[in-house]
Amino acid sequence: xxGQVKSITKKSQNISAWYNDVIERAQLAEHGPVKGTMIWxxxxxxxxxxxxxILDTRIKDLGAQSVYFPLFxxxxxxxxxxxxxxxxxxxxxxxxxxxxxxxxxxxxxxxTSETIMYDAFSRWIQxxxxxxxxxxxxxxxVRWEKRPYYFLRTTxxxxxxxxxxxxxxxDAQKMVDEALKMYVxxxxxxxxxxxxxxxxxxxxxxxxxxxxxTFEILMPDGKIVQGCTSHNLGQNFAKVFKVQFxxxxxxxxxxxxxxxGLSTRSIGAMIxxxxxxxxxxxxxxxxxTQVVIIPITTKSSxxxxxxxxxxxAYELLASYSTRVKxxxxxxxxxxxxxxxxxxxxxxxxxxxxWEATNKEFSIGVRNNKSNYTVSKLEHLAENVQKLLxxxxxxxxxxxxxxxxxxxxxxxNYPQFKEIMETDRGFIEAFWCEDPxxxxxxxxxxxxxxxxxxxxxxxxxxxxxxxKKPAKFRWLFGQAx
Amino acid sequence: xxGQVKSITKKSQNISAWYNDVIERAQLAEHGPVKGTMIWxxxxxxxxxxxxxILDTRIKDLGAQSVYFPLFxxxxxxxxxxxxxxxxxxxxxxxxxxxxxxxxxxxxxxxTSETIMYDAFSRWIQxxxxxxxxxxxxxxxVRWEKRPYYFLRTTxxxxxxxxxxxxxxxDAQKMVDEALKMYVxxxxxxxxxxxxxxxxxxxxxxxxxxxxxTFEILMPDGKIVQGCTSHNLGQNFAKVFKVQFxxxxxxxxxxxxxxxGLSTRSIGAMIxxxxxxxxxxxxxxxxxTQVVIIPITTKSSxxxxxxxxxxxAYELLASYSTRVKxxxxxxxxxxxxxxxxxxxxxxxxxxxxWEATNKEFSIGVRNNKSNYTVSKLEHLAENVQKLLxxxxxxxxxxxxxxxxxxxxxxxNYPQFKEIMETDRGFIEAFWCEDPxxxxxxxxxxxxxxxxxxxxxxxxxxxxxxxKKPAKFRWLFGQAx
Numbered sequence: 001x002x003g004q005v006k007s008i009t010k011k012s013q014n015i016s017a018w019y020n021d022v023i024e025r026a027q028l029a030e031h032g033p034v035k036g037t038m039i040w041x042x043x044x045x046x047x048x049x050x051x052x053x054i055l056d057t058r059i060k061d062l063g064a065q066s067v068y069f070p071l072f073x074x075x076x077x078x079x080x081x082x083x084x085x086x087x088x089x090x091x092x093x094x095x096x097x098x099x100x101x102x103x104x105x106x107x108x109x110x111x112t113s114e115t116i117m118y119d120a121f122s123r124w125i126q127x128x129x130x131x132x133x134x135x136x137x138x139x140x141x142v143r144w145e146k147r148p149y150y151f152l153r154t155t156x157x158x159x160x161x162x163x164x165x166x167x168x169x170x171d172a173q174k175m176v177d178e179a180l181k182m183y184v185x186x187x188x189x190x191x192x193x194x195x196x197x198x199x200x201x202x203x204x205x206x207x208x209x210x211x212x213x214t215f216e217i218l219m220p221d222g223k224i225v226q227g228c229t230s231h232n233l234g235q236n237f238a239k240v241f242k243v244q245f246x247x248x249x250x251x252x253x254x255x256x257x258x259x260x261g262l263s264t265r266s267i268g269a270m271i272x273x274x275x276x277x278x279x280x281x282x283x284x285x286x287x288x289t290q291v292v293i294i295p296i297t298t299k300s301s302x303x304x305x306x307x308x309x310x311x312x313a314y315e316l317l318a319s320y321s322t323r324v325k326x327x328x329x330x331x332x333x334x335x336x337x338x339x340x341x342x343x344x345x346x347x348x349x350x351x352x353x354w355e356a357t358n359k360e361f362s363i364g365v366r367n368n369k370s371n372y373t374v375s376k377l378e379h380l381a382e383n384v385q386k387l388l389x390x391x392x393x394x395x396x397x398x399x400x401x402x403x404x405x406x407x408x409x410x411x412n413y414p415q416f417k418e419i420m421e422t423d424r425g426f427i428e429a430f431w432c433e434d435p436x437x438x439x440x441x442x443x444x445x446x447x448x449x450x451x452x453x454x455x456x457x458x459x460x461x462x463x464x465x466x467k468k469p470a471k472f473r474w475l476f477g478q479a480x
Numbered sequence: 481x482x483g484q485v486k487s488i489t490k491k492s493q494n495i496s497a498w499y500n501d502v503i504e505r506a507q508l509a510e511h512g513p514v515k516g517t518m519i520w521x522x523x524x525x526x527x528x529x530x531x532x533x534i535l536d537t538r539i540k541d542l543g544a545q546s547v548y549f550p551l552f553x554x555x556x557x558x559x560x561x562x563x564x565x566x567x568x569x570x571x572x573x574x575x576x577x578x579x580x581x582x583x584x585x586x587x588x589x590x591x592t593s594e595t596i597m598y599d600a601f602s603r604w605i606q607x608x609x610x611x612x613x614x615x616x617x618x619x620x621x622v623r624w625e626k627r628p629y630y631f632l633r634t635t636x637x638x639x640x641x642x643x644x645x646x647x648x649x650x651d652a653q654k655m656v657d658e659a660l661k662m663y664v665x666x667x668x669x670x671x672x673x674x675x676x677x678x679x680x681x682x683x684x685x686x687x688x689x690x691x692x693x694t695f696e697i698l699m700p701d702g703k704i705v706q707g708c709t710s711h712n713l714g715q716n717f718a719k720v721f722k723v724q725f726x727x728x729x730x731x732x733x734x735x736x737x738x739x740x741g742l743s744t745r746s747i748g749a750m751i752x753x754x755x756x757x758x759x760x761x762x763x764x765x766x767x768x769t770q771v772v773i774i775p776i777t778t779k780s781s782x783x784x785x786x787x788x789x790x791x792x793a794y795e796l797l798a799s800y801s802t803r804v805k806x807x808x809x810x811x812x813x814x815x816x817x818x819x820x821x822x823x824x825x826x827x828x829x830x831x832x833x834w835e836a837t838n839k840e841f842s843i844g845v846r847n848n849k850s851n852y853t854v855s856k857l858e859h860l861a862e863n864v865q866k867l868l869x870x871x872x873x874x875x876x877x878x879x880x881x882x883x884x885x886x887x888x889x890x891x892n893y894p895q896f897k898e899i900m901e902t903d904r905g906f907i908e909a910f911w912c913e914d915p916x917x918x919x920x921x922x923x924x925x926x927x928x929x930x931x932x933x934x935x936x937x938x939x940x941x942x943x944x945x946x947k948k949p950a951k952f953r954w955l956f957g958q959a960x
Binding site for chain 1: 573
């Protein structure tokens, strides 16, 4: 491949430069020719393919059916729900010409699909028997991005959007909760990321929703990524798009709706939290190659014995559905070790003369650089699986510990400001829930409300900013 | 669901009306609010999900890696290859505004991704060691459509596009041939559709290609669907985008490229060929429900025995990975029979009092309305599989026979015109390969050259139009 091999900036030195370097050096992605767009190279896209495969099954388990709605939405649809258009107007990409002609009505490239879907729901839903209606689509969406950043902020991004309609608010809320729970579980168990689940403030919630749930994840630089959202849309869209059903006693009612999504920014959060100065560190459950076997052959070694053992190890692990790769290419061993570190392959097995003679395996684990020896082929599969499982847990525990260490209470505004000027991270602080205070805090410190954690207990406090009564400690932080 | 139940127009009466009726009644799709766009409902989208699942494995077997390139392409990229922009300009959707501002350069919504991909290839390919490079992406593309038709002609459609770069033309041609072979096999074995594989004429080939291979499928109304294409791009794009590599002796060379795609129109062809007056007829390998079990319970029947047997049958078939559904909903038996006919479920098993008492199964097969009795549970799985396999073959054989019956030789132009005015279908006719004759034939009869079938033998003949010497009989027909 073309281009100079440049070294990776140290993560501790400049995390933005490190992040860009890792992504480009590991050949995950490149910037597209249109500002804000991104080219997904094979090693990057395979991560999203895996996310899709795992999450799609879980989404279907929630009762969702797969659909696909058009990319182009009439501008008039979009402007029907007043909060919705207000929230999205600045980010829209607009089509004015098609098929060589100027269009009568400009078209919006979907930034999200509530409007076009719910217009259809109004035709498809008639009776309580048609409810709940739960749909999901995997697609590309466009929201104009002026400060692009790989995976985390791109003009076009990939996601899934779930949409549902229910008879009552209770059922809708249950859907919202279940979707969030699915995402949290996915982040924790598959991506190995800890975070806080909670409710968004009125000004941070989805434009057109009654309430938005979120999962907020701390990055190593003290900034925070919104990992997903799950919205209770109430009857807001139902009233605008006339989505009505006859209930069990024959009365016409508006449906209660939800929408929920997880996007390719999840990949960005995973890279940023787990990666190190040597490159990517992939959680074993996400990695398309979980184990790489490297035979170390030299001119003087008994290469047949080495390769035979490497092949046996490969076949054994493959038979247990471990995603294993045997690299007997003619690249140097040093190159291979660096390359698989860069690519973040969780477990590396080296087989040289010593190992071949003694029927041993030297095993390295990517995240903590620890080394192990397994003494017999029949113990290999079990031990590799233990190391993979251990690494998966260890990545999560590290993310959890880091988040807890960087979650601080601020009892007054000077303290709050000091934290934002130094470590950032999550700040727990009383807030009166007045959007004015929220806006001023953001302006002065860059911190926004991230969420009110689920299960927060009501108590008595004073707003960190205006000192008026406040019921809850909210989580603040600087968003990506 | 809302809306009057309207009956389906007879296929023999008006095939366009029948096609629209079937698609809407079986709830596969609906028109989108923007002209030319289409809403994929769950029963429609699941067909594409299945196509993707089956074809993706085969594409990866060809050595392709999954990638994703941006939706938006700078207009300037698009206009670099002269034939390419000439071919696509009339169909482009153009973005002029983004993020609330007028853009400096208009953007094209991808109608295909050669230009944006090969610009990247020029950075990624350096040496012969980087070749072959074989990529595939599943995505949406936009080509403005003024006469939309479900699945077959939509402004936005879904497809996969494969792209490769090779050291020499021989390797590129091998890729083109393998891709076509994969598509033909998929059409024949999975979708149950016969057709002709061949090479496009100079005026019908892909804009920017040296040569285009195609698989052409006859529809019941005598018109023809182009089922897929596989292009040998030669060095045309390589020269424009400077995609070069150092060969084994250190000389700088342009790569040889290919691209190949199959789109959602494959679903349209499948519906149109196999469907009948009662609705869809789905090939078993494509059907997400291959078998439906309907217990026929009445007030006087022994419903426990019936339901027990139905459950046993369900579990047995599911254990063999048959995609089976047990419908014990409270809809009437008549409704169910009509509904599963409409949806095209290949095999139906009815279990009533008689069957429960005698431990028998009454089996109906969707395509030929034949009925069978299987006398013991232990024979059920084997017999159902035979019926599914038989139906799969029978659909293909019918398509093959129909195509052969409607492939006619025309030895003079009056004969050619008469066929086009009556039965249409495929016409084999000598053509001198002069684009002027081709254009005039199209203007006068609506027939275009569909392809020169692979393996056609050179001989001596006279052009059907100008009577000048012609070497081959080409296949003509009216395109969808």
